[in-house]
Amino acid sequence: DAGITQSPRHKVTETGTPVTLRCHQTENHRYMYWYRQDPGHGLRLIHYSYGVKDTDKGEVSDGYSVSRSKTEDFLLTLESATSSQTSVYFCAIGPPGSYEQFFGPGTRLTVL
């Protein structure tokens, strides 16, 4: 298994509170991604990173920000969580020269 961990694995929070999800990899891969999974939508890309301090928006980026200060860590922040952000969040990494992505175990976030 690719060395990808996500923390926390489960979180319940209240509307309006800030939330940060962490993705950590031990593979030293350049590309990292954040997806959210919702019933009827599959997985949708939120943000991605192609290097330290290099990030860009995905399909559903509104309400989310990301940061990558080290190769191994990619943080996803919800500045002010809303109920529509209740979802399962997946981090993925992409090896250079490969078109495959390897996924972390996911974080289930519930916003009440």
Add this chain to the structure above:
Amino acid sequence: AQTVTQSQPEMSVQEAETVTLSCTYDTSENNYYLFWYKQPPSRQMILVIRQEAYKQQNATENRFSVNFQKAAKSFSLKISDSQLGDTAMYFCAFMRAEVGGATNKLIFGTGTLLAVQP
């Protein structure tokens, strides 16, 4: 923009039988990759099989094979000798083959929930 459509929300198959999951996609790109991912109840996303659009030969991985029809933009997954452990959500996904492999963004379908019955 690319889209991926899985028209079968749920399917069921008897153990040891064969089942085919459908996927269609829409793109104007000529170079791309197609994938099937499996998500069992553990929630882990597992890559099942990959197909390069420039290859005419259909990809196979043990009991899993695909029927790739580029002109029809169809990419179905066949599971032979179905096993109880195949019970999972299956996602079809598309990726442009960008020059330099720059961003490798995956576009997923909505998934097909497969239940293998004993």
